[in-house]
Amino acid sequence: xxxxxxxxxxxxxxxxxxxxxxxxxxxxxxxxxxxxxxxxxxxxxxxxxxxxxxxxxxxxxxxxxxxxxxxxxxxxxxxxxxxxxxxxxxxxxxxxxxxxxxxxxxxxxxxxxxxxxxxxxxxxxxxxxxxxxxxxxxxxxxxxxxxxxxxxxxxxxxxxxxxxxxxxxxxxxxxxxxxxxxxxxxxxxxxxxxxxxxxxxxxxxxxxxxxxxxxxxxxxxxxxxxxxxxxxxxxxxxxxxxxxxxxxxxxxxxxxxxxxxxxxxxxxxxxxxxxxxxxxxxxxxxxxxxxxxxxxxxxxxxxxxxxxxxxxxxxxxxxxxxxxxxxxxxxxxxxxxxxxxxxxxxxxxxxxxxxxxxxxxxxxxxxxxxxxxxxxxx
Amino acid sequence: xxxxxxxxxxxxxxxxxxxxxxxxxxxxxxxxxxxxxxxxxxxxxxxxxxxxxxxxxxxxxxxxxxxxxxxxxxxxxxxxxxxxxxxxxxxxxxxxxxxxxxxxxxxxxxxxxxxxxxxxxxxxxxxxxxxxxxxxxxxxxxxxxxxxxxxxxxxxxxxxxxxxxxxxxxxxxxxxxxxxxxxxxxxxxxxxxxxxxxxxxxxxxxxxxxxxxxxxxxxxxxxxxxxxxxxxxxxxxxxxxxxxxxxxxxxxxxxxxxxxxxxxxxxxxxxxxxxxxxxxxxxxxxxxxxxxxxxxxxxxxxxxxxxxxxxxxxxxxxxxxxxxxxxxxxxxxxxxxxxxxxxxxxxxxxxxxxxxxxxxxxxxxxxxxxxxxxxxxx
Numbered sequence: 001x002x003x004x005x006x007x008x009x010x011x012x013x014x015x016x017x018x019x020x021x022x023x024x025x026x027x028x029x030x031x032x033x034x035x036x037x038x039x040x041x042x043x044x045x046x047x048x049x050x051x052x053x054x055x056x057x058x059x060x061x062x063x064x065x066x067x068x069x070x071x072x073x074x075x076x077x078x079x080x081x082x083x084x085x086x087x088x089x090x091x092x093x094x095x096x097x098x099x100x101x102x103x104x105x106x107x108x109x110x111x112x113x114x115x116x117x118x119x120x121x122x123x124x125x126x127x128x129x130x131x132x133x134x135x136x137x138x139x140x141x142x143x144x145x146x147x148x149x150x151x152x153x154x155x156x157x158x159x160x161x162x163x164x165x166x167x168x169x170x171x172x173x174x175x176x177x178x179x180x181x182x183x184x185x186x187x188x189x190x191x192x193x194x195x196x197x198x199x200x201x202x203x204x205x206x207x208x209x210x211x212x213x214x215x216x217x218x219x220x221x222x223x224x225x226x227x228x229x230x231x232x233x234x235x236x237x238x239x240x241x242x243x244x245x246x247x248x249x250x251x252x253x254x255x256x257x258x259x260x261x262x263x264x265x266x267x268x269x270x271x272x273x274x275x276x277x278x279x280x281x282x283x284x285x286x287x288x289x290x291x292x293x294x295x296x297x298x299x300x301x302x303x304x305x306x307x308x309x310x311x312x313x314x315x316x317x318x319x320x321x322x323x324x325x326x327x328x329x330x331x332x333x334x335x336x337x338x339x340x341x342x343x344x345x346x347x348x349x350x351x352x353x354x355x356x357x358x359x360x361x362x363x364x365x366x367x368x369x370x371x372x373x374x375x376x377x378x
Numbered sequence: 379x380x381x382x383x384x385x386x387x388x389x390x391x392x393x394x395x396x397x398x399x400x401x402x403x404x405x406x407x408x409x410x411x412x413x414x415x416x417x418x419x420x421x422x423x424x425x426x427x428x429x430x431x432x433x434x435x436x437x438x439x440x441x442x443x444x445x446x447x448x449x450x451x452x453x454x455x456x457x458x459x460x461x462x463x464x465x466x467x468x469x470x471x472x473x474x475x476x477x478x479x480x481x482x483x484x485x486x487x488x489x490x491x492x493x494x495x496x497x498x499x500x501x502x503x504x505x506x507x508x509x510x511x512x513x514x515x516x517x518x519x520x521x522x523x524x525x526x527x528x529x530x531x532x533x534x535x536x537x538x539x540x541x542x543x544x545x546x547x548x549x550x551x552x553x554x555x556x557x558x559x560x561x562x563x564x565x566x567x568x569x570x571x572x573x574x575x576x577x578x579x580x581x582x583x584x585x586x587x588x589x590x591x592x593x594x595x596x597x598x599x600x601x602x603x604x605x606x607x608x609x610x611x612x613x614x615x616x617x618x619x620x621x622x623x624x625x626x627x628x629x630x631x632x633x634x635x636x637x638x639x640x641x642x643x644x645x646x647x648x649x650x651x652x653x654x655x656x657x658x659x660x661x662x663x664x665x666x667x668x669x670x671x672x673x674x675x676x677x678x679x680x681x682x683x684x685x686x687x688x689x690x691x692x693x694x695x696x697x698x699x700x701x702x703x704x705x706x707x708x709x710x711x712x713x714x715x716x717x718x719x720x721x722x723x724x725x726x727x728x729x730x731x732x733x734x735x736x737x738x739x740x741x742x743x744x745x746x747x748x749x750x751x752x753x754x755x756x
Contacts, residue, residue: 081659081687088656103688110695111656115688278466278489281459309459310481310493317488 001073022048036074074120135193153206154180208243267319280332338370379451400426414452452498513571531584532558586621645697658710716748
C-alpha cells in the first residue's frame, strides 16, 4: 500500500472513525483503525463491536485531487498514534507506505515516522446490512431527535432496554422515546419513507446515538436509515454509522402520558431554566435534588432548602397560570435536562395533581414533550 | 451587615480570593470567604494557611458607585456556594444582609437565598507584614518570571526546597531560579529597589507562584513585593497576595551553569518545539521520554524510538551549527517545557559534551536561560 494524501482530509477521516475505536479493549486490533486504498480512493474503518464507523476519502473531492494512490493495499494502525501524529505533521501533504511485516512509514516534510501495523485481514468486518426497512431524514432533524431524547435514558444496566432510545415509525412519522422511569422524553418527526413502512420496538443504545449525534453534519443533507434484525445503519454522504440494537421489549409508554389536566402554567423556557438552575444550587445538597413549585392563582414560586446550607425561593414573574392551585416537588435535574434541549421560547407545563406526572410541552412546536414524575415531600 | 453591590464586581472579587480557598480541609471555616464591610467599602479574604488573598471593593470605582453600605459588619460564607450563587443571580445588583445567627440573605431580582454563615471573628487573620525588604516591578514582568521558572520546580516532596522558586536580588537585578535536579530555569529582571537592598535564598512555593501568576493583571501596573522572615507579600492595586516561604537552604546553582562550549546550534524556537513535540509522541512510550539530537556539521537530526510502537526521525533544516559534532539524548518533556515559555524567535543551544548539561539561550533577550541534563543511552 502506498499513497499520498492531503493532511487535513486524512485527519478529519481519522477523527470521524475514531469515535468507534474501543478505548478499553483486551483485543489489540480493536484499538486500531483499518485503512484500505484502491484506485477509487481510501476507506477507513473502526469498531468496538457495538458500533462501527466507515468513512471514505474519494480520490477527487470537488474536482480537487486530495489523494493519489501509488499502490493498493490495506493496514491497521493504532488509532491513538495515528491521530496524534497526523495532527502534528509539519506539511500539508502526507505519504503513507506499508513495507515488510506491516511496518508503515508516514512521511511529511522532513519528518518520518515508522509505525508497527497489524494485518488488515484480521480486522473485524462490519455487518452487511440488506434491510428493507429504509427511510430518510435531514441530518439536522436526526440530530434534534437524538439531542432531545438521549438525556432521558437510564444509565443503570438493571433494565437494559431503558439504556436505549426506542424508535417507531407509522404513517411517515418517526418517534423517538426514552425514559429512565422517573422522566420520559418523546420527539416526533416526519420522514421520507415508503407509505407502508411501519415498525416499532427498535431499541438503539443511547451511547451509540450520542456518538452519531456528534458525527452528523449541521445541515439538511439526507441520512438514510436501514434497520435489520439486530443492527441499524445510518448512511451519510461519505460515512456509514453502524450500531447493534438492544434485545428485548420496550415498555408501552403511551398510557402513562396524561391527556387531561387540572392546572396549566405558561412560562418563558429560558426564565424557568435559569430559576430552576438557581434553586438546584441548594437542591443538590438535599437527598434527591428536590425543588418545589408552588403554583398559585397569580404567581408561581420555585423554592428549595437544605438543612446544612440554607434555602432559596424565587417568584416567576412572567408566567401565566390557569386551573387549580397546586404544590408539587420534583428532581431539579430532570427539569433542567428537559429545558436545555427545548427549542420553543415559550412552554406550557400541565399538571394533573401533586402526585401525578406532569408534562412539559413546547408551544410553538408540539412535536416534543417531556414528562416528569414528582416526588413525595412529606 | 447590610449592603448593596454590583453583581459583576462582587463576582470578580469572589473569583480573586477563591484561589486561596482550601479545597480539602478539615477546618470548616477555611472553606469560606470572609466578607467585611465598612463605610470605605468591602474587603474579602480567603486563606488555606499556606497562601492568603485579600481584595477590596471601594465604594466608588472610577467615580461610579458600585457599592452601598447600609450597615457595617462581617460574615464568613461558603466559597463554593457564594461563587455559584452570585454567578447565577438574575439581576445586575445584589443585596446582602446578615440576620440573626449568621443567617445571610442574598437578594437579586425576585430571587432570595438564605445561607448559613460563620462568625467572622473565627476566621484566621492574615499575617501583618512590616518587611523592610521592599521592591517593585511591573505585573507583566513578574508574570514572565513566574511562567518561565515554575515549570522547572520539583514535584517531589523529598527535598522541599526544590518545590519552590528561589529569589535573590543584587544591584537591582531580581533573579528567579528553579530546578528539579534534572533541569534548571533561570530568569533575571531589573526592578525598582533601594540601591543597598540585597537578599538571597528567599524560597517561594511554586504552587503559590502559579496562583499569583493567574491573578496578576496583563499590564505594566507596579506590584510591590515585601519580604519578611517567613512570609512574602505581593501588593497589587486592590489585591494583596500572601505566601509562606519554604524553610531551608537552596543549593548553589551558579556553579553548574557551564560557561564554555564545544558545539553551538542556532535554530528557530517554534521549528524546534514542533519537531520535539513530534518526536515526543514516540518517546513517551519508552522509559524516560528520551529523544536524541544528532548534531552534525551540516544538519541536525532529532529522533526517538520505542520498541513497541516504532520510531521517528526528522531533519531540522533551518538551523546552523558551529563547533564539534555531537550525539546527545535527553527527556523531551524538559526541552518542550523550556521552548514553550521562550519569548525569543531564535535560540541558541550550547553543548559541552554528550554527558554534560546543555544550555538553551534566547538570542534576542538573554535574561532567560534553561539548562538540561542529558541521559545516558548506551
